[in-house]
Amino acid sequence: MSRSGDVVLGVLTAVPVGLCAVAAGGMLLAGDTRVLAIELALPAGVLGAGAIVSALPLSILLARKGRARARDRHDAAVDAAAVRAAQQERANHQRFLARLDHELKNPLTAIRATAVAAQGEQQTDEWRTVDAQAAKLSTLVRDLRKLAELETRPLETEIVSLEEVLSEAIDALGQQNPAASGRIAFTVTRVPWAVPPVSVDLDLFSLAIDNVLGNAAKYSSQGPIEVRLREQDGWAIVEIADAGRGIPASDLPLVFDELARAQNARDVSGSGIGLTLVATVMRRHGGDVSIRSVENAGSMVTLRLPIRG
Known part of the structure; x- marks a missing residue:
């Protein structure tokens, strides 16, 4: 009625x-x-x-x-x-990753040990290839295990200054990749107000920042990398932008999926887990992550954290 x-x-x-x-x-x-x-x-x-x-x-x-x-x-x-169905699906996925790690870890260790021993006797391209591919699989298994742990690990939060966290991450990248260090510009908006301290799990949030910064340096061999920090409507906003190769439009909807890699990134080493880790970390902190990208122009990753009290 x-x-x-x-x-x-x-x-x-x-x-x-x-x-x-x-x-x-x-x-x-x-x-x-x-x-x-x-x-x-x-x-x-x-x-x-x-x-x-x-x-x-x-x-x-x-x-x-x-x-x-x-x-x-x-x-x-x-x-x-x-809600129950989503929780059950996530639990099933975590069990799968744990089983995968358990089943692959020992065989991969044996393969690498055999390859190293064989290279000691005869340095051949074939054994070097075996060792390299086994190392790549070991890295993938490690990252999958890390992803499963992120879903269930209790957050150990503390009050931090995002400006300090970002500065430390930029310095760490500069030590690992001196060529990228000179291309990074860091700007912080302080007017009319500064970004207040936020409550985060420092290890996990630093992991997310390191992944995004590392991608910006890895996929842009030249051109500027800009890191920007500001506050907007109760959110702390971190933007990391580069002038690199960008992501094809057809691949953009899948970039946060596990093992997803853009078609134009096959020549760069990586497991395809990095952005999935970033999305998981941000979600567990009540935030989110998004990406805008144009192929052959560059990308911008935006991370948002809620500012509480």
């Missing part, structure tokens, strides 16, 4: 009572204290019909409220089921 129908039912219910109240009030104001008694003999059928007519609007309203409550209960049950 529409809202206008509810109004009509309410009026039908209230009009008789209202009319009686108005009449009685008028008599009192006029000083009329007489008692008016009206006796009217009605057949039983008429009395029954009147009772039904009087009760009909009220019963419709009650039925409508009952249906609304039932819908609310149903919607709540659907939402709870969706």
Whole structure:
């Protein structure tokens, strides 16, 4: 029933009572204290019909409220089921990653040991290739294990200055990659207000920053890298932009998926886990990450952290 129908039912219910109240009030104001008694003999059928007519609007309203409550209960049950399904899917995924790590770790260790021993006897390109590929698989297994741990590891939060965290990450990248150090520009917006300290798990958040900064340096062999920090609408915003090769439009929707790598990045070493780690870290902190990119122009990764209290 529409809202206008509810109004009509309410009026039908209230009009008789209202009319009686108005009449009685008028008599009192006029000083009329007489008692008016009206006796009217009605057949039983008429009395029954009147009772039904009087009760009909009220019963419709009650039925409508009952249906609304039932819908609310149903919607709540659907939402709870969706949350349980998502949690179960995540738990299944974590168990899969743990099994994968367990099953692959020992064989890969044996392969690498054999390759190293063989290279000691005869330095051949074939054994060097075996060792390199086994090392690549070992790195992939390690990153998958790290991703599974991120999902369940309790956060050890502390209050930190994002400006200091970013400065330290930039310095660390400069030590590892001196060629990239001279291309990085770091700007912080302090007017009309500075970014306040935030509560984060420093190890995990630093891991996310290191991944994004490392990608910016790895996929842009030249050109500037800009790191920007500002506050906006209760969020701490970190932007890391580069003038590198960018990401093809067809690959952009998949960049945060596990093992996803852009078509134009096959020549650069990597496991395809980095941005998945970043997204997991940001989600666990109540934040998010997004990326804008144009092939052959560059990319900008935006990380948002909520500023609480």
